[in-house]
Amino acid sequence: MTQNRYFYWLFIMNSLINIINFVPRELMDTRFKGAQTSILAAVVLGTAFVYLFTALMAKFPGKGIQEILDTAFSRVFIIPLMVIFAALWCAAGLITILSFIDITLRFISPDTGPYLVVLGFLVVVFFCARMDSLSLLYGLEVMLGISVPLILYTLFKAVTNPDFSWDAVLQIITYFPHAPDVKSMAAATFSFSGYINMAVFNRVLPKLRLKHRWILGVQGLAVLLLTFYVPIGYFGTVAVERHVYTWFSTADSIGINTFIIERMLFIFYFAYLNLSLTSVIIHWHVGKELLTGLFPSPKNPKSKAKVWRELAILGLFSAVTLILMRLDQYQLNALGIWFLLARWLGELLLIMLLFYCYTVLRRRNP
């Protein structure tokens, strides 16, 4: 359990953050046309990916993705691959931070300048993403400890509200028998892709012995179903598509009578502020590690070259964020959906590459 739990934390972080990354949007769009079967398919596929990936990574204890690929491929091949993967991880953080900035501006402080909010978030992410991998995992554990109880409380309040329309939820359930939609399914598998961060964190968790991996499937299913059904209970089967940030609007619809704060929105926002910043930090950390791995390690241990590389890479990520701030709501949405698809293909590619490396390894030492 000592090291195993960090793997589960990474997984839970990703599955909870899905509501920021346009997964509900994609599911709501197909709610009459197979969103629910897409969820089921995503659970099966996602769990299969988790099993495959962790089983393959277990063959390479203590190694990051780069060291593994080095065993089977030449550098000419690895460099573009690493750049692509780093770009995907950068995009993962990018979508989260951009949509969270948008949420902050809409719900919390409409009068504050957008660039001030961006800078505030970027400063935190920029410096935290440079920490070493193990410290980040410890930090993640603490942040989950703060956020998860608040999220559970929100869920509890959301479902026990007497004005929750169970008939609307049941009505949507009667739309179950439809063929799954590929885009919704790819989007829903995002809830399961927390495992992929092990591509780098495997270096610091060499003694990973995963048990009860099926729990991840159950947890992912529960998160996806709640993500999908709870907003429908609040906004009905039809009007739900009209809300831009479905889940934040849902949180805004929950009132707490007996607490200091009356609006659930602020509690929910606080929980997700922690969680999404942590997730951006972790994704960018992985992206940064992938890119710095491309450079030869400096011969002089006191050389500042490593620091400058890290700063340059994170600076690049931040610059992209600042540039993409110009996107409007629909462009950001389209970018998010594009990312969800691209990320899924990227995961598939990564698993196939790992499998190839594993066969090479088997052939060398049978």
Add this chain to the structure above:
Amino acid sequence: MRRLLLGIGLLLLCLTTGCEYKDIDRRIFVVAIGIDPGEKAGNFKVSLKLAIPQGDVTKIDEKMQILTEESSSISEALRRMKSKVEKELDYVHCKSLIVGEKLAAEDIRHVLDWAVRRRDIQLILNFAVGRPEALQVIEVKPPSERIPSNSLIMAMSGQGTESPFIASVYAYQLMRDIYENGKNPILPVIEAQGKEQFLINKIALLDKQKIRLVLSANETRLFNLLTRSNLRTNFPATVDDGKYQYYTESSSSSYRIITTKEGEPAIRYKIKIKGILEESSTQEIVTHSLLRQISDAGAEALNQEVGALLYKVRDSGLDPFGWGIHYGARHWNNSTEMRDWERLYPRLKFQVEADVGVKYSGMIR
């Protein structure tokens, strides 16, 4: 490096002054909005009730101000009102929106769209219809009120009075019901009675856009009995010439859409009430058998009244209870179920089975 970080951190701390760079003494809080039709057709007359922040809580003396402006759009009216006050108008604490009866008789969707679209207005905003005008309702200032508009907020949200005649409707519910197939929205009606009192004991039934029917106070109570659990109220029962009132300690109701033996569609309502005897017109000692008789008489009276309400609602062609979506939620033929329902709806029969159990005779027998 550490120093640099520390420096940046300290610098950022200076930015966290709160209140988005405008302190509370430069803000004025809108606590209620009233929207009426303007004098010119198509215009809106928007009225705001403003609460003025005060320092000392113990010496609070209710201070409020009402602004009114007419314009062709709601936003325009609000922008113009900014020039009438010296402070920034802040809508974050707005808890109620009153739509004038005349406007609600035409179309409320415009107002709802505005309220839901605006980012600083909460989705737990109470919607209501103001009679005769929204402006009169927000002008009401009961003597028991210490914080502006608090009485309205307390009454509407059910945090203060637990009146069985008040149904509260939040913005998200109104929006859900307006767009939902197989359900129609409702709104509570607030009547202004002079400058110091209001009366909330009716609900208006709307089709997808405007008021079609207003229920009486008694019907409103029965409506609430059918839509909420544990409604705190009293109901009458008559045994021989004795008139009794019992108080409902707990109540619950549920319904099923069934097909009767004759093949007709019907809705069977089951109402369960546990009560305490609260009032008796006779001097008789209440015995066990009398308590039974009161229960049965109460159930019979309830059956009659609820049945009459249900037929009235059905004849209006509206569906405030959401029977349509209930029907859809239990049928899997999604492409045809709503058409089926529309054919069934006018032929619906109602069977009300009230189960009243008056368990105690109160403190005396």
